[in-house]
Amino acid sequence: MDPVTIGIAGGTGGMGQWFQNYFTQAGHAVRIAGRKTEVTYEDLVRDCDVVILSMPQKAAMAVAGRIGPAMREDQLLMDFCSQKAGIVAAMAGATRADVIGTHPMFGPSTASLAGQNIILCPARNSHNWLSWVERVFADGGAVVTRMEPEEHDRKMALAQSLKHFLTVSLARMLQTLDIRPDDAFLYATPIFRLNINLIGRLLAQDLSLYADLVSGNPQAPVVVDRFLAAMEESRRAFFSGDEQKAADYLTEIRKFFGDDFCKEALEETSRVIDAMYRS
Amino acid sequence: MDPVTIGIAGGTGGMGQWFQNYFTQAGHAVRIAGRKTEVTYEDLVRDCDVVILSMPQKAAMAVAGRIGPAMREDQLLMDFCSQKAGIVAAMAGATRADVIGTHPMFGPSTASLAGQNIILCPARNSHNWLSWVERVFADGGAVVTRMEPEEHDRKMALAQSLKHFLTVSLARMLQTLDIRPDDAFLYATPIFRLNINLIGRLLAQDLSLYADLVSGNPQAPVVVDRFLAAMEESRRAFFSGDEQKAADYLTEIRKFFGDDFCKEALEETSRVIDAMYRS
Numbered sequence: 354m355d356p357v358t359i360g361i362a363g364g365t366g367g368m369g370q371w372f373q374n375y376f377t378q379a380g381h382a383v384r385i386a387g388r389k390t391e392v393t394y395e396d397l398v399r400d401c402d403v404v405i406l407s408m409p410q411k412a413a414m415a416v417a418g419r420i421g422p423a424m425r426e427d428q429l430l431m432d433f434c435s436q437k438a439g440i441v442a443a444m445a446g447a448t449r450a451d452v453i454g455t456h457p458m459f460g461p462s463t464a465s466l467a468g469q470n471i472i473l474c475p476a477r478n479s480h481n482w483l484s485w486v487e488r489v490f491a492d493g494g495a496v497v498t499r500m501e502p503e504e505h506d507r508k509m510a511l512a513q514s515l516k517h518f519l520t521v522s523l524a525r526m527l528q529t530l531d532i533r534p535d536d537a538f539l540y541a542t543p544i545f546r547l548n549i550n551l552i553g554r555l556l557a558q559d560l561s562l563y564a565d566l567v568s569g570n571p572q573a574p575v576v577v578d579r580f581l582a583a584m585e586e587s588r589r590a591f592f593s594g595d596e597q598k599a600a601d602y603l604t605e606i607r608k609f610f611g612d613d614f615c616k617e618a619l620e621e622t623s624r625v626i627d628a629m630y631r632s
Numbered sequence: 633m634d635p636v637t638i639g640i641a642g643g644t645g646g647m648g649q650w651f652q653n654y655f656t657q658a659g660h661a662v663r664i665a666g667r668k669t670e671v672t673y674e675d676l677v678r679d680c681d682v683v684i685l686s687m688p689q690k691a692a693m694a695v696a697g698r699i700g701p702a703m704r705e706d707q708l709l710m711d712f713c714s715q716k717a718g719i720v721a722a723m724a725g726a727t728r729a730d731v732i733g734t735h736p737m738f739g740p741s742t743a744s745l746a747g748q749n750i751i752l753c754p755a756r757n758s759h760n761w762l763s764w765v766e767r768v769f770a771d772g773g774a775v776v777t778r779m780e781p782e783e784h785d786r787k788m789a790l791a792q793s794l795k796h797f798l799t800v801s802l803a804r805m806l807q808t809l810d811i812r813p814d815d816a817f818l819y820a821t822p823i824f825r826l827n828i829n830l831i832g833r834l835l836a837q838d839l840s841l842y843a844d845l846v847s848g849n850p851q852a853p854v855v856v857d858r859f860l861a862a863m864e865e866s867r868r869a870f871f872s873g874d875e876q877k878a879a880d881y882l883t884e885i886r887k888f889f890g891d892d893f894c895k896e897a898l899e900e901t902s903r904v905i906d907a908m909y910r911s
Contacts, residue, residue, distance in 0.1 A: 458821045463905070464906055465909070467909055469909070470820060472819055496818060505819070509819075511816075512816070512819055512821055518863075519798065519863075521870075521881075522859060522862040522866045524888075524889065526861075532790070534893050534897075535893075537791070539777045540749055540779070540784070540787045540791055542749075543737075543742070545795050548795060551901060553889060553894040553897020553898065553901075554823075554901040554902075556889055556897075557898040560883060561879050563882060564870070564875065567878065568871065577863070579805055579808070583801040583804040584798075586804055587797055587800050587804060588853070591797065592852070596843065599843035599847045600839055600843045602800075603839040604839060605807075606804055610807075610832060610835055615836035617829075618828070618829040618830070618832020619832065622826075622829050622832075623741050624908070625829075625907050627907070628906070629903070
C-alpha cells in the first residue's frame with residue numbers, strides 16, 4: 354500500500370491518538386492538529402492527502418464548513434463522528450473532495466483493530482478513495498461494512514443509545530437503592546458482576562460523549578419505547594402466575610436465535626467470564 | 633481437612649456433577665443419587681455425613697420432608713436452590729440435623745471456584761458444620777458470605793431476576809424487530825456484541841431454571857418496577873432537549889460510584905473485551 358499523508362483534525366483526543374498510532378504503524382505519515390496545536394486545520398488541508406475530523410459532531414460540522422471549500426477534488430475528507438446523517442451531508446455539501454463518513458465502533462481503550470467493526474458511509478468517491486479506506490482498515494483486521502447514513506443512525510439507536518440508556522438506568526437504580534459495588538459483588542453472579550463493571554466502564558469515560566450518544570440520536574426515544582414494549586411482554590410472560598407461560602415465552606425466543614448461535618455465545622461468554630476472574 | 637462422605641441428591645444434574653468433581657478433588661468421598669439411579673436418597677441419609685439437595689426448589693422441599701426426619705442430629709442437610717426462604721424453612725422443620733441453606737452464585741460452565749460467590753443461610757448449627765462448610769468452599773478460593781434467607785431472596789431479585797428479565801426483554805425486542813445476531817454483529821460495539829452473546833448464553837441453558845429464577849422470586853416484580861422508575865428518570869434526563877441535564881445526571885451517578893471503582897471496572901472490562909476477540 355503506497356504511503357499517504359493523513360491529517361487528523363482533533364487528533365489530540367483519544368480516538369485521534371489511537372488512529373495516529375495505527376496509521377503510523379501501517380507506514381503512513383500522520384499530521385495532527387487540535388485547538389491548541391501550532392499546526393492548524395488549514396495546514397492539514399494544504400499538506401495532506403486525507404483529512405479526518407476526529408471531534409464531536411457539532412465541532413466537526415463547523416470545521417467541515419470551514420475547511421471543505423479549500424480541499425482539492427483529489428483529496429479525501431472523513432470524520433469519526435458517532436452519528437452520520439448530519440456530518441456526511443455537511444461534508445458532502447462543503448467540499449468537492451471525496452467524502453466518506455466513518456464510524457469506528459470502539460473506544461480508545463481497545464487494544465487492536467482485529468475483529469472490531471468500522472462502518473463507512475461513502476458520499477462521494479470520484480477518486481476511488483473508498484477502496485483505499487476499506488483496505489487500510491481491513492489490513493488491521495477490522496470488519497468494514499458500508500451503510501447509508503440514515504440506516505447507520507437507526508442502528509446506532511439500538512447498538513449505542515439503548516444500551517447506554519439501560520446501563521445508566523441500572524446505575525441510577527443502584528444509586529437510589531444505595532447499593533454499592535463492593536457490597537453487590539459479594540452476592541453477584543459473574544453476569545451481574547459484569548453488568549456492574551460495565552456501569553463503571555461507562556462512567557470512567559467521557560460523560561459528555563455518552564450523554565450525546567443517547568440524547569443526540571433522534572431515534573433513541575423510539576428504541577427505548579420498543580424496549581419498554583418488550584419489557585411489558587416479559588412482565589406478562591413471567592408474572593402471570595402460569596409457569597408454563599414463561600417457559601413457552603423463552604422457548605419461542607430461543608427458536609428465533611437458533612441453537613448454533615446459542616452454543617457459540619455460551620463459548621464466547623465463558624471465555625469472557627474466565628478473563629474476569631484472572632486478575 | 634478430615635475427609636467426610638457427601639451425598640448429592642439430584643447429583644446427576646449440572647451443578648451436582650460440578651460439586652461431585654470439586655468435593656472429590658478436595659479429598660472427600662461423594663455418593664450420587666438421582667431419580668433414575670439405583671442409589672436412593674434414603675441410601676444417602678444412611679451412608680453420608682452431609683446430604684445436599686441439588687434440584688429445583690419444589691422437588692427439594694418435597695425431598696427434605698421425605699428424608700429429613702430420618703437424618704441424625706450429627707449430620708448436615710444442605711441445598712443448592714436459588715431461593716432460600718422456602719427451602720431453609722422446609723429443611724429446618726423436617727429434621728433435627730444441622731441445616732445450611734447454600735447458594736452457589738454460578739453455573740456449571742464455570743471453570744473454577746476461585747473468586748466465585750457462595751451464600752450461606754445457616755438455620756441450625758448444633759454440631760458446628762458451618763465452619764466445615766465455610767472452609768470447604770473457601771479452600772477452593774470461593775468468597776463465602778452469610779445471609780438471612782429473606783435478605784438473600786431480596787438480593788437475588790436484583791442480581792438474578794431483574795438481570796435475566798432485562799436480557800430476555802432485549803432478546804424479545806430483537807426478535808420483534810427481526811434483528812439477527814449475525815447482522816447485528818456487523819455494527820456492534822464490543823459491549824453490544826457482549827450483550828447479544830449474553831442472550832445466547834441464557835438461551836443455551838435450562839430455560840425452566842431461568843423461568844423460575846425470574847417468576848419464582850416474589851420480589852422480582854417490585855425490582856422490575858424500581859428499574860422502570862430509573863428508566864423514567866433517565867428518559868427525563870436524556871430526552872428533555874437540555875444537553876447539560878444529561879451530563880449533570882451522569883456526573884451525579886458517577887459521584888455515587890466513585891473514581892476508584894470506575895477505574896477498576898474499566899480495567900476488568902478491558903480484560904473481558906480482549907478475551908472476546910481472542911478466539
